[in-house]
Amino acid sequence: MTPAEWHSNLFQFIGVIIGFLTLVGSVFAAVFAYKNIEEMQKQLNEQKDQYFEQNRGNLIFYITKSSISATHDLIIKNFGNSPAKLISLKISPDLDWSKAGQAHINDFNITKLKNIFLAPHQHIGTVFDFRKFEEKELDIEIKYTTCGKEYTEQYKIDLNYLNKVFTLEPDIKDEFTALKYINKSCLLYTSDAADEL
Numbered sequence: 001m002t003p004a005e006w007h008s009n010l011f012q013f014i015g016v017i018i019g020f021l022t023l024v025g026s027v028f029a030a031v032f033a034y035k036n037i038e039e040m041q042k043q044l045n046e047q048k049d050q051y052f053e054q055n056r057g058n059l060i061f062y063i064t065k066s067s068i069s070a071t072h073d074l075i076i077k078n079f080g081n082s083p084a085k086l087i088s089l090k091i092s093p094d095l096d097w098s099k100a101g102q103a104h105i106n107d108f109n110i111t112k113l114k115n116i117f118l119a120p121h122q123h124i125g126t127v128f129d130f131r132k133f134e135e136k137e138l139d140i141e142i143k144y145t146t147c148g149k150e151y152t153e154q155y156k157i158d159l160n161y162l163n164k165v166f167t168l169e170p171d172i173k174d175e176f177t178a179l180k181y182i183n184k185s186c187l188l189y190t191s192d193a194a195d196e197l
Contacts, residue, residue, distance in 0.1 A: 057084025057146030059118065060153075061091075061110075063128075063162060072130055072162060074110045076142070077123035084146040086116040092139040095128060136160055 058080035064073050078084050089111050110126045118124065138157045143150065 052147065055081045055147075056149070057082045057118070057120070057144065059084050059086060059142055059144040059146075059151075061089055061140050061142050063157060063159075065162065066127060069127070070129065070131065071127040073125050074128050075123050075125040076110065076113075076116075076118070078118040078120055080146065081120050082147055083117060083119050084144045086113060086118065087143040087145060087150070088114060088141075089143075090139075090141040092141075093135050095133075130159060130162060133159070 057078050059076055059078055061074070061076050064075065066073050076086060076089065091111055095109070095111070110124075113124065116124060136159050138159065139154070140157060141152065141154045143152045145151070
């Protein structure tokens with residue numbers, strides 16, 4: 001083999017190696033780009049899901065002590081930021097209105113409500129007297145639709161804690177009292193902000 005042929009074969013061999021390395025590099029670049037696009041799509045889907053969860057309707061059934069009598073308020077409220085439509089509410093064991101001394105308001109049984117449209121932060125409710133109610137735990141199943149999707153949520157309510165939950169609401173009788181509460185909340189806010197600095 002002459003030196004010219006040897007150099008020619010060497011340059012061809014080097015060209016083949018460079019071509020192969022370029023091909024491998026291109027494959028790695030394509031795989032990396034694909035993975036990058038896949039990750040970006042995953043993040044976009046997570047953001048869309050998070051946005052949907054933050055802005056969908058969210059119906060919750062809860063019980064609170066009535067501020068005007070010995071009864072309790074049974075409330076279904078839309079805590080979400082979009083409208084929601086109540087399909088059904090099941091309470092187990094079923095509330096026996098005659099046992100609780102409320103047989104005359106059986107027509108207001110909240111479990112009979114169906115297809116009720118609730119705007120964001122709107123609620124519906126009725127009253128129930130749990131003083132003679134023997135069961136201590138309720139199983140709740142609430143079904144509703146919002147933003148084109150149907151949800152079924154299940155949870156328990158422990159009746160032992162009905163009288164142990166406190167809510168604080170200002171007693172506003174006139175404009176002057178309202179302004180005092182607003183001023184007090186502003187002072188608390190600015191005090192908390194100063195503490196953070």
